[in-house]
Amino acid sequence: MPSAQVQRPNGSKAKPYIIGVVGGTNSGKSSVCKKIITELNNLGAMSIVAISQDSFYRDLEPEDLELAHKSEYNFDHPKSIDDSAIYELLIDLCEGRPGKIPIYDFKTHRSTGEFEPVQPAEVILLEGIMLFYYKKIREICDMKLYIDCDADTRLARRVRRDTAERGRTIDSIIKQYTSFVKPSYDEFCAPTKKYADVIVPRGVENEVAINLIICHIQDILKQSGEIFENGAQTVNGDSDQK
Template sequence: MDKKPVIIGVSGGSGSGKTSVTKAIYNNFKGHSILVLEQDSYYKDQSDVPFEERLKTNYDHPLAFDNDLLIEHLKKLLNYEPIEKPVYDYTIHTRSNETIRVEPKNVIILEGILVLEDERLRNLMDIKLFVDTDPDLRFIRRLTRDIKERGRTLESVVEQYIQVVRPMHNQFIEPTKRYADIIIPEGGQNHVAIDLMVTKIQTILEQKSIL
C-alpha cells in the first residue's frame, strides 16, 4: 500500500478565501498528522539584486516563485524527511537568513495563488482545489486587509490592484481553475464544500492506511 503523505493544493486569487478553506480543512484534522505549507514562503531569493530593483518585484507573477526549491522540499516531505522552510522578509524584499524546520506529516496542504500553475507541482497533488470568489469581494477583502494589517494607503492598494494584481490574476491565476478537481465558491463560508473535502481526504487516508 502506498504510504506516501497526501498533498492537497489550495489555490485561488488574492482575497478569495483560500486561507479560510485551508484553516477549515486543517481544523477538521486537528490532532492528526497535518501541516500547511505556504507558497509565499518560496519567493525567490533576491539577495544578489540591488534593493531598488527588488522594490519592483511582481509578487503575482509565476516567475517570482522558487518552485524548484518548493518541489525539492515537497519530495523530501513525501519521503518523510524534514525540511528547512525559507522565511521571506517583505521589508527587504528577499529571503531572510532564517529558516523554519518543518517535520513531515501525513497530510500536506499546499496553499498559494499559483500552486496549480506549475505542472510539476500539480503532479505531486492528490487533490487540487480552486477557491473561486467574485472579483469585487476579493478586492474589498484585499483592500481592508492591506490597510488594516499592512498600513497601506487606499490609493496604493487600488493602484497595485489595477496595475498588477488584476492583470496577473486574469493572465495566470484564473486559467489554473481548469486544473482543479474541485472549485469552491465563496471560500471558507462554503461549509458544504469543506465537509465534502474533509470526507474525501479521510477516504484517501483510509485507502493509504494512514488514518
C-alpha cells in the same frame, strides 16, 4: 508523480496526501486551509503540515526592490516564486526527510533569512495563487481545490488586509492591483481553474464543500490504513506563513 514514501509514527509507509489550494489573492485560501486542519484535527490524531507559496518569493536585486517599494514590481508573475524550492521541499517531505520553510516579510518585500522547520506528515496542505501554473507542483498534488471568489470582494479584502498587516497604503494597493495583480490573475491564476478537482465558491463559508472534502480525505487515508491508528501531531496548524 514520485513514488516517494514517508515513515509514519506507527511504522508503516505511505506517500503524504498532498492537497493543493489555489485561488486569487484574498479568495480565502488560507482560511479554507485553517478550517480543513481544524476539522481533521477534530476527527482524530493525524499529522498535517501547511505550506504557503507566499513563503517562497525570490530575493530581489536592489533595482527590483526599489520598484517593489513603489508598487512597480510584479509579484504576481510566476517568475517571482521559487517554484523549484517548493517542489524540492515536497519531495523531501514525501521521502520522509524534514525540511524548512523560509519566513517572508511582506513589509520589506524580503525573506527574513529565518526558517521554520517542517516535519514529514500524513497530509500536506499547500496554498498559493499560482501553484497549478507549475506543472511539477500541480502533478504532485493528490487533490486540487480552487477557491472561487469575485474580484471586487477580493480587492475589498485586500485593501483591509494589506493596510492592516502588510504596511501598505490604499493608493499603493490600488496601483499594484490594477498594474499587476488583476492582469496576472487573468493570465496565470484564473486559467488554472481547469486543473482543479473541486471548485469551492464562498470559501470557508461553504460548509457543504468543506465537509465533502474532509470526508474524501478521511476515506483516502482510511483506505491506505493510515488514519486514526496512533497518536500523531499537527506539525503546523497555522496555514498562513506570512
